[in-house]
Amino acid sequence: MTTNQELKTWIDQVAGLTQPDKIVWCNGSDSEYRDMVELLKSSGGFIELNPETHPRCYLHRSDPSDVARVEHLTFVCTSDKEEAGPNNNWMAPGEARAKMRELYSGCMAGRTMYVIPYCMGPIDSPLSRCGVEVTDSPYVVANMKLMTRMGDGALRRIEREGTFIKGLHSIGSLDPNRRFIMHFPEDLEIQSFGSGYGGNALLGKKCHALRIASYQARTEGWLAEHMLILGLENPQGETHYVAAAFPSACGKTNLAMLIPPETYKGWKVWTVGDDICWMRIGEDGRMWAINPEAGFFGVAPGTAENTNPNALAMLDHDAIFTNVAVTEDNQPWWEGLDDRVPVTDWRGNPYDPENGPAAHPNSRFTVHMSQCPSYSDQAEAPAGVPISAIVFGGRRERLVPLVMESQSWNHGVLLGAAMASETTAANIDAVGVVRRDPMAMKPFCGYNFADYWAHWLSFSDNSEKLPKIFHVNWFRKDENGKFMWPGFGENMRVLEWIVKRSQGEVECVDTPIGKMPEESGLNLDGIDVPAQTMQALLEVDTNAWVNEISEIGDYLDSFGERTPPAIKAEQARVAAALANS
Numbered sequence: 001m002t003t004n005q006e007l008k009t010w011i012d013q014v015a016g017l018t019q020p021d022k023i024v025w026c027n028g029s030d031s032e033y034r035d036m037v038e039l040l041k042s043s044g045g046f047i048e049l050n051p052e053t054h055p056r057c058y059l060h061r062s063d064p065s066d067v068a069r070v071e072h073l074t075f076v077c078t079s080d081k082e083e084a085g086p087n088n089n090w091m092a093p094g095e096a097r098a099k100m101r102e103l104y105s106g107c108m109a110g111r112t113m114y115v116i117p118y119c120m121g122p123i124d125s126p127l128s129r130c131g132v133e134v135t136d137s138p139y140v141v142a143n144m145k146l147m148t149r150m151g152d153g154a155l156r157r158i159e160r161e162g163t164f165i166k167g168l169h170s171i172g173s174l175d176p177n178r179r180f181i182m183h184f185p186e187d188l189e190i191q192s193f194g195s196g197y198g199g200n201a202l203l204g205k206k207c208h209a210l211r212i213a214s215y216q217a218r219t220e221g222w223l224a225e226h227m228l229i230l231g232l233e234n235p236q237g238e239t240h241y242v243a244a245a246f247p248s249a250c251g252k253t254n255l256a257m258l259i260p261p262e263t264y265k266g267w268k269v270w271t272v273g274d275d276i277c278w279m280r281i282g283e284d285g286r287m288w289a290i291n292p293e294a295g296f297f298g299v300a301p302g303t304a305e306n307t308n309p310n311a312l313a314m315l316d317h318d319a320i321f322t323n324v325a326v327t328e329d330n331q332p333w334w335e336g337l338d339d340r341v342p343v344t345d346w347r348g349n350p351y352d353p354e355n356g357p358a359a360h361p362n363s364r365f366t367v368h369m370s371q372c373p374s375y376s377d378q379a380e381a382p383a384g385v386p387i388s389a390i391v392f393g394g395r396r397e398r399l400v401p402l403v404m405e406s407q408s409w410n411h412g413v414l415l416g417a418a419m420a421s422e423t424t425a426a427n428i429d430a431v432g433v434v435r436r437d438p439m440a441m442k443p444f445c446g447y448n449f450a451d452y453w454a455h456w457l458s459f460s461d462n463s464e465k466l467p468k469i470f471h472v473n474w475f476r477k478d479e480n481g482k483f484m485w486p487g488f489g490e491n492m493r494v495l496e497w498i499v500k501r502s503q504g505e506v507e508c509v510d511t512p513i514g515k516m517p518e519e520s521g522l523n524l525d526g527i528d529v530p531a532q533t534m535q536a537l538l539e540v541d542t543n544a545w546v547n548e549i550s551e552i553g554d555y556l557d558s559f560g561e562r563t564p565p566a567i568k569a570e571q572a573r574v575a576a577a578l579a580n581s
């Protein structure tokens, strides 16, 4: 139990509404985790995997209708609709609360209600924030243990600070028609019903650390971003930190755990985080960042020895797998892992390629960060790490160069706001349609994007030592549809240029759209990218860019009067520079 009256009262109210058989306060201990595993094993929620090859690894099969985030059922419930903006679904708080009350009424009868105090960020960091998730899902409890600092330490901090985010979650009956993820940022509250899937159910992640935190960050003067954090150590032993935003499924986890190519003797990449970054300006004027999470909830398919050996190395013990396939000898398997053929698919049926992929394309692993071979010794630093460069990246087959640096902070904010990906055959829309995903926050920004850009722009007044901002694109294709840049570990070459630019160690070429590497600016030692391809990867197609910048202008205008004039001014400046070039 707790000495915090607000928490006590809230738990009483929730229990009165949901009517659980039993209430368990989680202390976060290892033995509690082991008990939860036993409970899940006995109820069929966990299937033990091969204990010889994968000790203490478990498979969870979710309901087949519950395998991903549900953006169309995710709402931001602010009193003023305009505050949520066109980038969010909105519902009036009163209406949303009434709807949720009805769903929650008696929903935990016959079940245990778990109370999970958790801390997002190192337990002693002033940048961290706490929350309490109430849930009826033992799977959520087990995942929260790996993904957050959960239990007594967090509860003590809540009692000391007197403040926490309230998150109420019930899997309900997993009926897709009775499923909602509601956010009440004004009340620091989350209500989730009807889904047991990661982003909908592990409320510390997208709901707290991005949607609610981004709202809080605006009022308190910091940033909550959908970014990985990595440290790049050079042969002199100096480490520079980079935060990078990419839309989901663009390789953030791979980049965060990159292993430098053979020719990069003495270089090392350290992983601080792979998904979320909270940062604020420190007393020294630099931007300091923490990873609020304590674990990785990564996409399994495509994770392999050649794409992310560090991830593979951390997945052979003490991990939870959700919706992967299984081999004959009970090992987890997913597409892209190797050429074995699994026997059971993610639904638990005998594997038949006629029925689609063996592992669900959004199947996941959950694992504590400390298992990652490249885990940074600064990931627990209460002060965070100082960020030298911020990187934005989209998935663009055409036009957008491999790398460019912004001309100023405000131009960098424009690069972030204009981030986009082209639709692929996997999307329902026509192939090649450009979809904007500002700062990779489209599904996660807890308020109006126009106000969010204004918040980003406001930082330029606050410090002269802000990180430099860059834009990258690993996904350019040639006329035959082949990727032009090898990607994965070779992205190190671009990271090196970015860090060297941030330290003023290399020159660049100025273009109307940004600063680019000089002809010999990127270290290409040991890779075989033809000179012509490199040229194409770094060229500026002026006519096509005139069109692109005009479309970016239309996109900014779609947010109406709230669009900050300073970002429009940047767009106009780039348009004029292109017209004059």
Ligand code: OXD
Pocket: 069, 199, 247, 248, 249, 275
């Ligand atoms: C994630 C996502 O799960 O961005 O991290 O979808």
Ligand code: MN
Pocket: 226, 248, 275
């Ligand atoms: Mn993500």
